[in-house]
Amino acid sequence: MNRLSTSNSDPLHLNARQWIVVIMLYACICLLIDRAWLGWEQFNAGTDYRLPCFGERMSDYWEFRRWTSRARDQYRVYLIGDSVIWGQETTHNQTISHYLNERYGQDIFANMGMDGLHHAAMRGLVKIHGQSLNEKLVLLQFNPFWMSDSNYDLRGTWKDYYHPRLIPQFNRRIAYHDRDTQQRIAVLAERRIPIFSLVRHVMVNSFHNQSIQQWMIQNPYSCPFTAVTFESAPLWTKAPGPGRSWQDKGMRPQNFAWLAASDSLQWECFQDTIRSLQKRNAQVFVLVGPYNAYMLTDDSRDRLNQLLSQTVQWLGANNVPYFDVGDNLLPSETYADEVGHLTAAGHAILAEALLKQDNFRKWIELQPPP
Amino acid sequence: MLFHSWIFAIFFAVCFLVYLPLRRTPLWATWLLLSSYFFYGWWNPLYLLLIIYSTALDYFVGLAIARSRRQGFWLVLSVANNLLLLGFFKYSDFVAQNFTAILHSLRIPLDIPEPGILLPIGISFYTFQSMSYTIDLYRGRIRHETNFVRFALFVSFFPQLIAGPIERAGDLLPQLKHAPRIKTHNITDGLSLFVVGLFKKVALADLLAVYVDQVYDAPVQASSTSLLLATYAFAWQIYFDFSGYSDMARGCAQVLGIKLSLNFANPYLATGLGDFWRRWHITLSTWFRDYLYVPLGGNRCRVWKLYRNIAITMVVAGLWHGAAWSFLAWGAMHAIGRFCTRHLEQTAFYRNRVPNFLKQIWVFHFLCLTWIFFRAESLADALTVVKGIGRGVWTDPQLPIVAVLFCLCVIVYQWISESRIKYLLNYSPVKILMMLAMLVYLTLFTTSGYEPFIYFQF
Numbered sequence: 001m002n003r004l005s006t007s008n009s010d011p012l013h014l015n016a017r018q019w020i021v022v023i024m025l026y027a028c029i030c031l032l033i034d035r036a037w038l039g040w041e042q043f044n045a046g047t048d049y050r051l052p053c054f055g056e057r058m059s060d061y062w063e064f065r066r067w068t069s070r071a072r073d074q075y076r077v078y079l080i081g082d083s084v085i086w087g088q089e090t091t092h093n094q095t096i097s098h099y100l101n102e103r104y105g106q107d108i109f110a111n112m113g114m115d116g117l118h119h120a121a122m123r124g125l126v127k128i129h130g131q132s133l134n135e136k137l138v139l140l141q142f143n144p145f146w147m148s149d150s151n152y153d154l155r156g157t158w159k160d161y162y163h164p165r166l167i168p169q170f171n172r173r174i175a176y177h178d179r180d181t182q183q184r185i186a187v188l189a190e191r192r193i194p195i196f197s198l199v200r201h202v203m204v205n206s207f208h209n210q211s212i213q214q215w216m217i218q219n220p221y222s223c224p225f226t227a228v229t230f231e232s233a234p235l236w237t238k239a240p241g242p243g244r245s246w247q248d249k250g251m252r253p254q255n256f257a258w259l260a261a262s263d264s265l266q267w268e269c270f271q272d273t274i275r276s277l278q279k280r281n282a283q284v285f286v287l288v289g290p291y292n293a294y295m296l297t298d299d300s301r302d303r304l305n306q307l308l309s310q311t312v313q314w315l316g317a318n319n320v321p322y323f324d325v326g327d328n329l330l331p332s333e334t335y336a337d338e339v340g341h342l343t344a345a346g347h348a349i350l351a352e353a354l355l356k357q358d359n360f361r362k363w364i365e366l367q368p369p370p
Numbered sequence: 371m372l373f374h375s376w377i378f379a380i381f382f383a384v385c386f387l388v389y390l391p392l393r394r395t396p397l398w399a400t401w402l403l404l405s406s407y408f409f410y411g412w413w414n415p416l417y418l419l420l421i422i423y424s425t426a427l428d429y430f431v432g433l434a435i436a437r438s439r440r441q442g443f444w445l446v447l448s449v450a451n452n453l454l455l456l457g458f459f460k461y462s463d464f465v466a467q468n469f470t471a472i473l474h475s476l477r478i479p480l481d482i483p484e485p486g487i488l489l490p491i492g493i494s495f496y497t498f499q500s501m502s503y504t505i506d507l508y509r510g511r512i513r514h515e516t517n518f519v520r521f522a523l524f525v526s527f528f529p530q531l532i533a534g535p536i537e538r539a540g541d542l543l544p545q546l547k548h549a550p551r552i553k554t555h556n557i558t559d560g561l562s563l564f565v566v567g568l569f570k571k572v573a574l575a576d577l578l579a580v581y582v583d584q585v586y587d588a589p590v591q592a593s594s595t596s597l598l599l600a601t602y603a604f605a606w607q608i609y610f611d612f613s614g615y616s617d618m619a620r621g622c623a624q625v626l627g628i629k630l631s632l633n634f635a636n637p638y639l640a641t642g643l644g645d646f647w648r649r650w651h652i653t654l655s656t657w658f659r660d661y662l663y664v665p666l667g668g669n670r671c672r673v674w675k676l677y678r679n680i681a682i683t684m685v686v687a688g689l690w691h692g693a694a695w696s697f698l699a700w701g702a703m704h705a706i707g708r709f710c711t712r713h714l715e716q717t718a719f720y721r722n723r724v725p726n727f728l729k730q731i732w733v734f735h736f737l738c739l740t741w742i743f744f745r746a747e748s749l750a751d752a753l754t755v756v757k758g759i760g761r762g763v764w765t766d767p768q769l770p771i772v773a774v775l776f777c778l779c780v781i782v783y784q785w786i787s788e789s790r791i792k793y794l795l796n797y798s799p800v801k802i803l804m805m806l807a808m809l810v811y812l813t814l815f816t817t818s819g820y821e822p823f824i825y826f827q828f
Contacts, residue, residue, distance in 0.1 A: 013562045014801055016554050022805045029810055185376040199814055212815045217580045220770040
């Protein structure tokens with residue numbers, strides 16, 4: 001048997017010049033698609049917009065990038081937090097951002113809340129996808145619920161966490177369990193290459209959160225290009241939760257352990273988020289809470305108060321303006337559960353209370369640095 | 371650590387960046403060896419003990435063959451050691467199962483315990499490579515290697531360690547004598563090979579795999595159309611999977627300045643079964659030719675002996691792929707195919723009158739029939755698939771049209787590459803557009819799901 005020559009089977013050998021052309025064209029295509037998609041895909045935020053971030057759309061951070069980028073000209077203050085800020089128990093026009101805009105008399109507050117955005121994820125979101133937050137006024141919600149036990153602090157026995165793509169991928173203190181090194185390196189690579197965020201967005205938006213290859217298997221006779229609609233997800237107007245108080249739902253008081261701030265990874269991440277934003281000339285205001293102290297046993301409430309006093313002390317020492325919602329501002333019936341989700345009435349009360357705070361009013365009048 | 375993973379990308383980048391300056395020192399081979407052991411140990415560090423043992427034994431056997439008069443003894447020791455290793459790790463369960471079945475059929479209620487040992491990855495490849503060294507040494511075709519590091523690197527050079535190409539000492543060891551020179555074309559050619567291999571694996575093989583797995587996992591429920599198309603799809607899947615791996619292996623080695631052998635040459639354009647084995651898994655088929663078929667007498671003997679030689683070679687080649695009756699059947703079918711067509715292929719009528727495309731179509735269909743036995747979970751499943759295709763229940767097969775288009779494009783590409791108009795593929799814009807299309811497709815259409823290579827299990 002004679003061996004066939006290599007040229008017989010491998011005609012696709014590119015020389016250095018051809019490779020340079022390929023790499024340049026490839027880079028141009030990736031950059032152009034990433035930019036052009038912003039124009040191709042219809043997006044009309046309207047008033048009281050909030051991100052369609054539930055279920056399969058949770059990992060679509062390209063939406064966050066687009067929303068923060070579009071909101072730059074219209075809104076002065078970005079409200080970043082978890083589903084409490086987003087408005088889990090309310091419609092889109094019953095959220096804290098809506099009531100702040102209404103009571104203030106101008107539309108300057110943008111709802112940037114995301115479901116399940118714990119502090120480690122918030123840090124990732126701000127650092128990786130938050131270029132548009134530079135030199136803006138950013139209200140960060142500090143929800144102590146994410147420090148209620150070691151599982152929420154990413155060090156427990158849970159197999160997975162909310163927003164695994166946003167958390168640090170190689171931190172000795174985080175228990176990664178089933179997430180192998182390959183997956184974690186892939187996440188780091190995805191973060192560095194912007195086109196991958198767009199690919200994920202297209203997968204979520206047009207291919208039911210499947211890879212395009214998987215979609216082709218399920219739709220064997222369709223062309224994948226026909227599935228791309230170039231239309232954004234509709235505004236999430238309805239309330240995912242029933243909007244009732246925790247007592248109406250028949251929930252009972254809980255006895256959370258609460259971690260000490262000095263021992264909490266989530267708290268470290270929250271501090272790092274503030275520092276990261278400050279480095280980028282953003283003006284940060286922290287909303288401590290809301291948290292449902294009514295739903296805690298006495299012991300648990302004491303431990304929570306210790307934790308909060310530590311966090312508030314740090315904010316004060318670092319000259320970060322803040323507002324602690326406290327135990328008594330919001331009536332028990334405005335809380336929907338132990339996480340701190342509020343009913344529409346709760347959002348309204350909180351917005352009014354915030355606007356009455358001198359430090360908050362001073363803060364929103366701040367001009368971005370030249 | 372799969373070639374199409376980010377871990378490998380990091381590993382290779384580190385390996386290459388350290389290797390570049392080290393090439394000016396005697397440490398370059400040690401570095402490549404350490405990198406290879408790290409690469410292999412990534413799967414399971416315990417496997418390292420086995421490969422080091424096998425390497426050390428063949429190294430000392432090589433020295434003994436060169437210095438001793440009892441060369442035959444040392445050769446037998448090396449071959450027996452390699453075959454025993456392979457037999458123990460790969461075939462012990464199969465042998466135990468079949469002994470138990472025989473005992474039960476004789477109404478002897480005895481169960482032979484199955485060792486249940488995990489097959490060390492790549493063992494079939496590196497034992498064959500190592501064995502070829504001692505056999506070639508015994509035959510006087512090569513000189514013995516005195517440097518242990520160099521010999522160990524020959525056995526375990528990481529690009530080809532897990533699934534070939536199975537290199538010969540005469541080809542690879544001379545390249546390891548001196549620090550390889552790395553020129554621009556090494557990088558560009560290596561990169562070209564790697565991207566083509568990556569595209570074959572991730573874009574083509576993994577797409578077809580989803581369809582094939584669906585059908586072959588439940589062959590009883592599948593219609594004739596689905597079974598037929600899944601069989602065609604598997605023929606292309608295994609080609610893209612394995613040749614994609616080989617391309618990536620050759621690409622990595624090329625970047626390091628080392629040339630590995632061609633393993634695939636458009637096998638589905640073969641016009642006969644003999645021609646197919648000259649194009650498919652070339653380094654394995656030439657291994658069996660040189661170390662089994664020719665020593666048995668090859669084709670320079672009487673007809674019945676020739677058929678015996680073909681039968682033994684093909685059945686052993688089948689069993690090399692896996693310890694199961696279906697692999698044995700796969701090898702036996704190839705042997706029968708060769709019996710039936712060998713003389714036909716040599717006739718003037720077949721060579722001159724039958725159009726090439728007709729020959730290619732029949733060869734491809736015969737291969738597809740054999741692939742059924744290769745892919746099915748068991749012999750019974752394979753027969754179910756064959757019966758299912760023959761049943762004639764023709765329903766909508768739901769095979770993705772994009773996959774069919776891809777396969778057609780590859781056929782056209784391969785056909786052009788072996789035709790008179792192959793110069794078209796050498797035009798710069800054509801090459802650039804093809805490479806660009808592959809990169810863009812890989813970026814936009816595939817995600818980070820990592821299917822292992824089929825040939826890793828062998």
